[in-house]
Structure formats: structure tokens, C-alpha cells
Amino acid sequence: MNDLKGAIKQANKIVFLTGAGVSVPSGIPDYRSKNGLYAGMESPEYMLSHTCLTREPDKFYQFVKENMYYPDAEPNTIHTKMAEISQQKDVTIITQNIDGLHEKAGTKKVINFHGSLYHCYCQKCQMSISAETYLQSNIHEDCLGIIRPDVVLYEEAIQESAINQSLSAIRHADLIVIVGTSFRVSPFCNLTDYRNKTAQIFAVNKEPIFLPYSFEMIESDATKVFAEI
Incomplete structure (x- = not known):
């Protein structure tokens, strides 16, 4: 010390x-400890993968919204x-x-x-989107593109x-x-x-x-x- x-x-x-x-x-929470994010989950790596975002964007969004964001954390x-x-x-x-x-x-x-959960963008028009807006919907109302957080997913x-x-x-x-x-x-x-x-x-x-x-x-x-x- x-x-x-x-x-x-x-x-x-x-x-x-x-x-x-x-x-x-x-x-x-961390990811892989006994009480971490992945505890008890069957395929957490898939849920946070580029494949999931592309093939099942709503499933990806639901997982991220419910498990990754802690806006009240200090x-x-x-x-x-x-x-x-x-x-x-x-x-x-x-x-x-x-x-x-x-x-x-x-x-x-x-x-x-x-990357950061608090930098989000529309994959269609590339416009920056606030995390607050993303947490309301993963659809960009201006162009109907899919919004994603600017984080590195599995396979990226x-x-x-x-x-x-x-x-x-x-x-x-x-x-x-x-x-x-x-x-x-x-x-x-x-x-x-x-x-x-x-x-x-x-x-x-x-x-x-x-x-x-x-x-x-x-x-x-x-x-x-x-x-x-």
C-alpha cells in the first residue's frame, strides 16, 4: 500500500x-462471478452478440434494456x-x-x-441517439432504423x-x-x-x-x- x-x-x-x-x-454486477450477470443464463454470450442484434433485434434490445443499464448508479x-x-x-x-x-x-x-452504453446511434442513418431515448424504444422515429448502444459485442x-x-x-x-x-x-x-x-x-x-x-x-x-x- x-x-x-x-x-x-x-x-x-x-x-x-x-x-x-x-x-x-x-x-x-460483473459478468461471470457467482452473482454476476451471466449467472443461471443459458446463452448470455449470444444475447450480447452481433448475431443476436442482427437476427433478433427485439430480443437483443429487451436483454440489454433489462440487464445492462443502471442509470441510478453512482x-x-x-x-x-x-x-x-x-x-x-x-x-x-x-x-x-x-x-x-x-x-x-x-x-x-x-x-x-x-465502448459505452451511453453512446447510442441509429444503424440506418448513423445519427447519435441519447441513452434515454434508446431506453424508450430501439426504433429511430426519424427513419425507422434500429438503434443500438455503441458497445463492442461478441463477434465485433x-x-x-x-x-x-x-x-x-x-x-x-x-x-x-x-x-x-x-x-x-x-x-x-x-x-x-x-x-x-x-x-x-x-x-x-x-x-x-x-x-x-x-x-x-x-x-x-x-x-x-x-x-x-
């Missing part, structure tokens, strides 16, 4: 790599402390999360690696801009902190392969993670860790 505090104090450019565990304390200690650090340091957050809570907490440089590629921005941030960081993720989902978990080899790396997670290079593991609840930073 003291090492992490010292590293943050000394660092010039910090990258936080965040996963589902960061948003669980805000009431948003940033927790992890989000707010990262935002505070970003006011004093050059901080980039690269997140797997699609809930917009890092932005809601006030961090300016956020790369939504898998990560946006090139997200990859390029992430790689640039990773290469220039002198401190990388992995938080609330098992760090096993590719290509997100491969980003640190492109780090500056002199960068310090810490991981904060309830379960230990394993990396093929030297790093400091803080096996603890991230909310407690960031409350003390």
Missing part, C-alpha cells in the same frame, strides 16, 4: 486499467479517488466497463475500450481508435495500475505488453492475477485500498 502511494506521488504519467470489479461496489470511492488523482497528475483511464462512471466521477481522459472488433489511444497511453506511462479485473480477456490484457519497460506496475484485485513480468500485487478490496490512498 505504501509503495503504491509513493509510486502515484512520484509518477508523471499514470494509466489505470479498470475492469468490472471497479463498478460492482456501485451496484453494477461513482464509488475507486472512481472518485482516480478522478482526484487526475486533477493533480497526467492520468488516463482505460476501462473495460461500459457504464460511464469514470466520466461521471469527473475524470477527463477515459478510453472506453469496449475493438474500435481501432480505442486501441491506438490505449497503446499510446501505455507506452508513455511510467506507472500502470490494474484494478478490479482478472486481466485475462484479450486484447485488453495484452495492452501492457507494449508498456515502457521502466514503468512500474501494480495490480489491485480481490483475487490474485498472474503476469509474465515483474509487478506488485495488492490482493484486497479496491474500495478499501483507494479509500486510503
